[in-house]
Amino acid sequence: MRDLEQEQQRVDEVVAKMKLKSAALEQQAGAVKSEVVGIRQNFWEDVTVNFDDAVEAAETFTSLKQQVELLAERERSHHHGNEQLKILKRLQSSPYFGRIDFIEDGEEEERIYLGVGSFYDEETEQFLVYDWRAPISSLYYDYGIGPAQYEAPGGTITGEMKRKRQFVIRNSHIESMFDTGITIGDEMLREVLGKQANTQMKSIVATIQKEQNRIIRNDTSRLLVVQGAAGSGKTSAALQRVAYLLYRYRGGLNADQIVLFSPNSMFNSYVATVLPELGEENMQQATFQEYLERQLGKHFDLEDPFTQMEYALSSKSDPGYPVRMVSIRYKATMRFMRLIERYVEAVHEEGLIFRDIMFREEVLISAAQIHERFYSLDASLSIPNRMQLVAEWLKTELRRLERSERKKPWVEEEMQFLDNDIYVRAYRRLQKQKEYSEHTFDDFKREERLLATVVVQEKFKPLRRFVKRLQFLDAVAVYKQLFAPGAAEQFQMDLPEQWADMCKQTVEKVDAAELFYEDATPYLYLKEQLEGFQRNTSVRHVFVDEAQDYSPFQLAFLKKLFPLARMTVLGDLNQAIHAHAADNGFMAAEELYGPKQTETIILTRSYRSTRPIIEFTSQLISGGENIEPFNREGEKPSVTNVLKEKLAQRIIERVRSLQAAGHETIAVICKTASESTEAYNAMRDDLQLRLIRKESASFEPGVLVIPSYLAKGVEFDAVIVYDASQYCTEDRKLFYTVCTRAMHELYLYASEEEKPLLADVSRELYVQG
Numbered sequence: 001m002r003d004l005e006q007e008q009q010r011v012d013e014v015v016a017k018m019k020l021k022s023a024a025l026e027q028q029a030g031a032v033k034s035e036v037v038g039i040r041q042n043f044w045e046d047v048t049v050n051f052d053d054a055v056e057a058a059e060t061f062t063s064l065k066q067q068v069e070l071l072a073e074r075e076r077s078h079h080h081g082n083e084q085l086k087i088l089k090r091l092q093s094s095p096y097f098g099r100i101d102f103i104e105d106g107e108e109e110e111r112i113y114l115g116v117g118s119f120y121d122e123e124t125e126q127f128l129v130y131d132w133r134a135p136i137s138s139l140y141y142d143y144g145i146g147p148a149q150y151e152a153p154g155g156t157i158t159g160e161m162k163r164k165r166q167f168v169i170r171n172s173h174i175e176s177m178f179d180t181g182i183t184i185g186d187e188m189l190r191e192v193l194g195k196q197a198n199t200q201m202k203s204i205v206a207t208i209q210k211e212q213n214r215i216i217r218n219d220t221s222r223l224l225v226v227q228g229a230a231g232s233g234k235t236s237a238a239l240q241r242v243a244y245l246l247y248r249y250r251g252g253l254n255a256d257q258i259v260l261f262s263p264n265s266m267f268n269s270y271v272a273t274v275l276p277e278l279g280e281e282n283m284q285q286a287t288f289q290e291y292l293e294r295q296l297g298k299h300f301d302l303e304d305p306f307t308q309m310e311y312a313l314s315s316k317s318d319p320g321y322p323v324r325m326v327s328i329r330y331k332a333t334m335r336f337m338r339l340i341e342r343y344v345e346a347v348h349e350e351g352l353i354f355r356d357i358m359f360r361e362e363v364l365i366s367a368a369q370i371h372e373r374f375y376s377l378d379a380s381l382s383i384p385n386r387m388q389l390v391a392e393w394l395k396t397e398l399r400r401l402e403r404s405e406r407k408k409p410w411v412e413e414e415m416q417f418l419d420n421d422i423y424v425r426a427y428r429r430l431q432k433q434k435e436y437s438e439h440t441f442d443d444f445k446r447e448e449r450l451l452a453t454v455v456v457q458e459k460f461k462p463l464r465r466f467v468k469r470l471q472f473l474d475a476v477a478v479y480k481q482l483f484a485p486g487a488a489e490q491f492q493m494d495l496p497e498q499w500a501d502m503c504k505q506t507v508e509k510v511d512a513a514e515l516f517y518e519d520a521t522p523y524l525y526l527k528e529q530l531e532g533f534q535r536n537t538s539v540r541h542v543f544v545d546e547a548q549d550y551s552p553f554q555l556a557f558l559k560k561l562f563p564l565a566r567m568t569v570l571g572d573l574n575q576a577i578h579a580h581a582a583d584n585g586f587m588a589a590e591e592l593y594g595p596k597q598t599e600t601i602i603l604t605r606s607y608r609s610t611r612p613i614i615e616f617t618s619q620l621i622s623g624g625e626n627i628e629p630f631n632r633e634g635e636k637p638s639v640t641n642v643l644k645e646k647l648a649q650r651i652i653e654r655v656r657s658l659q660a661a662g663h664e665t666i667a668v669i670c671k672t673a674s675e676s677t678e679a680y681n682a683m684r685d686d687l688q689l690r691l692i693r694k695e696s697a698s699f700e701p702g703v704l705v706i707p708s709y710l711a712k713g714v715e716f717d718a719v720i721v722y723d724a725s726q727y728c729t730e731d732r733k734l735f736y737t738v739c740t741r742a743m744h745e746l747y748l749y750a751s752e753e754e755k756p757l758l759a760d761v762s763r764e765l766y767v768q769g
């Protein structure tokens with residue numbers, strides 16, 4: 001009791017100091033702001049401008065420079081003050097969440113309080129609160145009472161941890177407080193996890209677990225691979241890692257230099273608040289599909305991964321289905337990447353396909369001419385270099401042809417119908433030229449010549465653009481050529497048995513200006529090999545969440561795309577639901593940078609769901625016995641057999657009772673988009689529902705009807721599996737993914753007796769509804 005009083009007293013003191021500091025900063029901010037405004041207003045009055053001679057000019061320059069520096073310095077200080085204020089505002093209601101008492105060897109005992117930002121008291125010259133990301137704070141996450149150590153900038157600091165205490169402080173009031181012997185006490189975690197699901201992910205800084213801390217603070221490896229069970233905190237760790245990196249490399253790294261690849265746009269909105277909550281700016285977020293769209297969307301109707309998924313799930317009777325499945329798997333492999341590389345080597349010597357450059361429906365420069373030019377260049381040069389040389393040559397040719405074009409009859413005709421703005425531009429140019437002309441009288445011939453030049457120039461513009469963008473190379477035809485009979489066979493690399501049929505399927509699709517999802521990255525890779533890789537060198541950290549959804553090909557592509565970045569790749573092999581998933585899936589990423597630069601962390605403890613749900617879901621997959629449930633009690637999952645025509649009605653009743661029990665986010669998860677629509681239509685008159693489609697951009701509380709693959713990465717208070725009998729043995733991972741979305745309650749309905757996936761689950765782990 002006395003402890004609590006003392007701690008509350010400290011909270012009060014710290015908060016009072018924070019308030020004082022905030023007030024001082026606010027005042028200061030006001031003053032600096034008006035100073036900045038003042039400097040801006042009087043900028044030119046305060047510099048002496050004189051360019052009379054070199055000495056004066058140098059003085060002017062110095063004076064200007066001083067003024068600019070002064071302004072920049074004041075602006076920086078304004079910005080810095082504002083940042084500090086923001087941190088203080090956040091800390092005032094909950095200044096810290098943890099305390100450790102640590103005796104560094106040979107030193108006195110120190111009390112360290114940890115919060116989401118630091119607070120330094122100038123009066124006592126002490127940190128009253130340490131940022132959770134400070135080196136010393138790491139002790140809190142990594143050790144219990146006893147010997148402990150942490151990495152400081154100057155080396156390892158060793159000592160002894162005497163006490164570890166956790167707080168829940170709201171509105172500057174300690175709501176609960178406990179001392180804990182082990183790393184992070186279960187009480188607090190249980191309290192946090194027992195809460196209702198949120199439409200936004202929460203930060204976990206107060207309860208980060210030791211193994212998660214290893215992910216967050218990893219500073220050494222080029223590639224960090226995390227294999228973690230469903231709900232083990234991969235996404236959470238990734239986001240706190242972003243916050244850590246921004247803190248650790250403050251000044252040298254900003255949020256724009258970090259990219260997180262996420263599974264869909266809804267997920268983006270789900271995680272969007274975590275970093276701002278921690279006082280950091282959000283990193284860039286993208287889906288891989290968005291990247292592909294940006295690169296290829298203009299030329300193709302691009303299939304997205306969800307359409308591919310729908311095909312895999314619902315088109316088994318399509319005659320092309322088996323070939324397509326082989327194709328999806330093969331095109332995901334590094335073997336296919338190697339095949340493309342061999343092909344690129346071959347077209348060094350022969351085989352590139354070019355396009356004619358057309359003008360007014362006639363060939364201006366033929367593909368054959370371009371071909372000849374390309375292959376006459378030194379073959380030791382790389383293809384992209386040769387492509388640039390050809391582009392240079394084409395530009396010169398265009399200039400030459402442009403000149404000879406001016407005298408042609410069509411030009412005169414066009415002159416009559418010139419667009420107004422082109423005419424005005426030409427006229428201005430003429431005016432300008434006249435000023436410098438010796439002739440002051442109007443020279444009709446000159447005017448006409450200039451107009452002709454302008455007309456041709458305008459018409460040639462698209463051709464110049466065509467050349468600049470290297471569109472004279474027919475990359476699509478080059479890709480297609482790889483699928484021509486006999487083309488790939490010459491490289492003697494082992495091809496799938498169904499290669500010939502795969503070729504037919506691929507070519508047909510490309511001919512229709514469409515691109516299968518499995519072809520998009522390989523095609524882009526080939527194109528970039530020929531045209532020059534458009535690398536992104538500003539990004540320093542790439543995070544790939546739900547990495548099991550990426551093919552080894554795509555991961556290798558990402559490595560090439562971000563050559564200077566460190567990669568953090570997080571996934572769960574048991575949730576590899578895409579048809580292209582290889583056996584070892586994203587673990588292939590481990591080979592990208594070699595063992596010396598790679599670290600792999602495995603998370604086996606699962607936090608999302610209650611113990612009964614985890615025990616149930618663990619039996620759905622092989623190796624599930626290694627998953628360690630966090631000990632949170634709850635109801636056993638329930639399985640109900642019900643006639644198809646009664647399905648909707650029973651689920652409506654279930655939703656109502658879940659709502660009555662206080663659950664806010666309830667997901668009715670269906671296998672496919674069409675089943676979702678069916679379920680939605682069957683229930684919409686009785687319940688307020690939201691149907692989630694692949695385009696849905698945000699996540700709101702309420703009852704959602706959602707296709708299985710869109711529920712990736714997110715979680716719900718309660719999950720209702722619409723029809724468990726729709727999942728067959730091949731859908732094991734999908735089924736596991738669906739069931740592991742539940743935090744507190746899980747209900748499965750089945751319209752048929754047959755539920756192959758439940759066959760392996762012990763009968764005592766669920767109740768019959």
Ligand SMILES: Nc1ncnc2c1ncn2[C@@H]1O[C@H](COP(=O)(O)OP(=O)(O)OP(=O)(O)O)[C@@H](O)[C@H]1O
Nearest residue numbers: 204207208209230231232233234235236607608713
């Ligand atoms: N250390 C922690 N403290 C508090 N909550 C945690 C902790 N770790 C994970 N959680 C909670 O567990 C849930 C699952 O976390 P998260 O979504 O990060 O897991 P995941 O491994 O990415 O899951 P999945 O692979 O199933 O998508 C979230 O509600 C998260 O807040």
